[in-house]
Amino acid sequence: MEKTSTDAEVSxxxxxxxxxxxxxxxxxxxxxVTRFPPEPNGYLHIGHAKAISINFSVAKKYEGVCHLRxxxxxxxxxxxxxxxxxxxxxxxxxxxWEPHEYFASDYFSAIYDIAVELIKQGKxxxxxxxxxxxxxxxxxxTQPGKNSPDRDRPIEENLELFEEMRNGQHxxxxxxxxxxxxxxxxxxxxxxPTLFRIKKIDHHRTGDxxxxxxxxxxxxxxxxxxxxxxxSLCSLEFEDHRPLYDWVVENSGLQATPHQYEFxxxxxxxxxxxxxxxxxxxxEEHVSGWDDxxxxxxxxxxxxxxxxxxxxxxxxxxxxxxxxxLVDYALLEHCVREDLNTTALRIMAVLDPLKxxxxxxxxxxxxxxxxxxxxxxxxxxxxxxxxxxxxxIEKDDFMENPPKKxxxxxxxxxxxxxxxxxxxxxxxxxxxxxxxxxxxxxDPESRGGSTPDGRKxxxxxxxxxxxxxxxxxxxxxxxxxxxxxxxxxxGNFLDDINHNSIKVLKECKAESLIRELASDQHVQFLRTGYxxxxxxxxxxEFPVFNRTIPLRDSWEKLKKKMGI
RNA sequence: UGGGGUGUAGUCAAGUGGUUAAGACAUCGGUUUUUGGUGCCGACAUGCGUAGGUUCGAAUCCUACCGCCCCAGCCA
Numbered sequence: 001m002e003k004t005s006t007d008a009e010v011s012x013x014x015x016x017x018x019x020x021x022x023x024x025x026x027x028x029x030x031x032x033v034t035r036f037p038p039e040p041n042g043y044l045h046i047g048h049a050k051a052i053s054i055n056f057s058v059a060k061k062y063e064g065v066c067h068l069r070x071x072x073x074x075x076x077x078x079x080x081x082x083x084x085x086x087x088x089x090x091x092x093x094x095x096x097w098e099p100h101e102y103f104a105s106d107y108f109s110a111i112y113d114i115a116v117e118l119i120k121q122g123k124x125x126x127x128x129x130x131x132x133x134x135x136x137x138x139x140x141x142t143q144p145g146k147n148s149p150d151r152d153r154p155i156e157e158n159l160e161l162f163e164e165m166r167n168g169q170h171x172x173x174x175x176x177x178x179x180x181x182x183x184x185x186x187x188x189x190x191x192x193p194t195l196f197r198i199k200k201i202d203h204h205r206t207g208d209x210x211x212x213x214x215x216x217x218x219x220x221x222x223x224x225x226x227x228x229x230x231x232s233l234c235s236l237e238f239e240d241h242r243p244l245y246d247w248v249v250e251n252s253g254l255q256a257t258p259h260q261y262e263f264x265x266x267x268x269x270x271x272x273x274x275x276x277x278x279x280x281x282x283x284e285e286h287v288s289g290w291d292d293x294x295x296x297x298x299x300x301x302x303x304x305x306x307x308x309x310x311x312x313x314x315x316x317x318x319x320x321x322x323x324x325x326l327v328d329y330a331l332l333e334h335c336v337r338e339d340l341n342t343t344a345l346r347i348m349a350v351l352d353p354l355k356x357x358x359x360x361x362x363x364x365x366x367x368x369x370x371x372x373x374x375x376x377x378x379x380x381x382x383x384x385x386x387x388x389x390x391x392x393i394e395k396d397d398f399m400e401n402p403p404k405k406x407x408x409x410x411x412x413x414x415x416x417x418x419x420x421x422x423x424x425x426x427x428x429x430x431x432x433x434x435x436x437x438x439x440x441x442x443d444p445e446s447r448g449g450s451t452p453d454g455r456k457x458x459x460x461x462x463x464x465x466x467x468x469x470x471x472x473x474x475x476x477x478x479x480x481x482x483x484x485x486x487x488x489x490x491g492n493f494l495d496d497i498n499h500n501s502i503k504v505l506k507e508c509k510a511e512s513l514i515r516e517l518a519s520d521q522h523v524q525f526l527r528t529g530y531x532x533x534x535x536x537x538x539x540x541e542f543p544v545f546n547r548t549i550p551l552r553d554s555w556e557k558l559k560k561k562m563g564i
Numbered sequence: 565u566g567g568g569g570u571g572u573a574g575u576c577a578a579g580u581g582g583u584u585a586a587g588a589c590a591u592c593g594g595u596u597u598u599u600g601g602u603g604c605c606g607a608c609a610u611g612c613g614u615a616g617g618u619u620c621g622a623a624u625c626c627u628a629c630c631g632c633c634c635c636a637g638c639c640a
Contacts, residue, residue: 010578010587011577011578011579011586011587012578013577013578037640039639039640041639041640071640073639073640074639074640076639077639077640131637131638134637134638135636135637138636139566139636140566140636141565141566141567141635141636142565142566142567143566144566145636172638173638175638176638185567186566186567186568187566187567187568187635188566188567188635188636189635191636194637194638196638197637197638198638199638213638215637215638215639215640216639216640217640219640220640236569236570236633236634237633237634237635237640238634238640239568239569239634239635240567240568240569240634240635241635242568243568262569264570264633269575317576317577317587317588317589318576318577318588319576319577319578319588321570321576321577322569322570323569323570323571323576323577323633324569324570324571324632324633324634325575325576325577326575326576327575327576327589328574328575328576328589328590330575330589330590331575331576331588331589331590332589333589334588334589334590335589337601337602341601341602342602346599375597375598375599375601375602376602376603405600407600408600416598417598418598418599419598420598448598449598450598457598458600459600460597460598460599460600461599462599524599524601526599526601527599527600527601528599528601529601551599551600551601551602552600552601552602553600553601554600554601555600556600557600558600
């Protein structure tokens, strides 16, 4: 059999290979179980979409399930409100986790019990070293650490002290529970890692029940084991934690043996992905909020008009591997265009209007043309659009002194008005240097956009009837940063911010159909780009559109090449 | 100078001893077109971090070297 890879033959990523091997070796008893474990301390971004997609998709592919588990072990940083936003984003992407919605905080008492058991087995101890001392005792990357004086505290005393920690009898930072592993391990995570710390603050779910909270490294493997997670997928920076993960699983007394596998997180050109930097953009008002359409958050992308299908397609196209990578933003753009091309309703809108008077068209007449709603999908049907004596076209679609290869309207030249007539420019009215309106004649023979003589017309413009059109606002967005890796030159990502990343046009004219658009309807303004209604600022009286992404523009490229 | 990873095109990424080194994005040509969009056709690694070695045969195995990433939170 030859290796003619048909479309069904897609290469498997390393995680799928591991799973298939596990399945083959019969080491999985109850099916594949994965989990997406967000910490509810911020908004999800496109990088999370990769993790979400991997976890949910792999579970689905192997007929398993994917749990949603909030990793809420640090009440100092987390907020309830984020949970709803996170759930909304995951649902929006199209993934379902019910009834498997969990919280690490649900396991607090189980985790506590395991800690007590570890103490009893002499595998954990209460340490009263100060945070500074703990750091000193830990050693460095090249030097081993040394044992804490508290390391050999009698078990009974540890039990008592831990109980006191739990009861809130000690202040924050005065003591911690540590695992007794190996202070000379070359892996710093194994140098007696902290298991529990004192935090006398309320937790958004458990209230004041606890004054101690478990660390991630202790919580995560236990949570995975409790839930029967088979493959715990996380990003590369947790690689060094895997021995500790395994240590906890082994010593927890739990039956299940989940395993951790790491993959490279997503990096995208022209954007930042860290929660800290994203938060800074919001706080310092470089953007209007977490859902500013220029942000890489899922809520922003939704508002911008990116479809979940496009984002999911992107997460598949970038693959899953263990090498650090920087994905070209153009790939995301490609996925968005590819999806929207097949789904977006075509509409005519003039963003920068130039008035055109058709002199030989009767004063008070109007007629209606049929226009296709989507040439890629005849099933989308057609609609009627009105034509009259005075119309608007795009200012860019007219030039008084056109360069070579400009085949739009100019004096004496003929173009086609999409779906309507051919017009020829006969005159220009100016106010100083400004062209205020142009005059044209139309060819009645060209009705519908072609003539009996079959003559060729190079240019086709979109247009809108002046008296029938609706005013609206259009917001044009560009990438938020001008550098592939923001901050790579100066060390400060703000130095690479694109100060022209938003352009607001308030005098746009569009088909009246825009008033009837659903809030999640994607449209293509013909020859311009893909747009959607801005869910926050749009009103029926004055619709506001966000440009999702412009159409590819080979004329723009040509112009650059010709130096125009 | 400890430990753990990782290097295949401008960017992702398959490839696991014998293939012409997949595919996608980007780029560049051509073509179709009532969107300068879309579609279609073509070009794009004598080469797999480098140098040796093993082998009839190496991106794949071995050795050494080099680059890059992560780790010293009572964050996740």
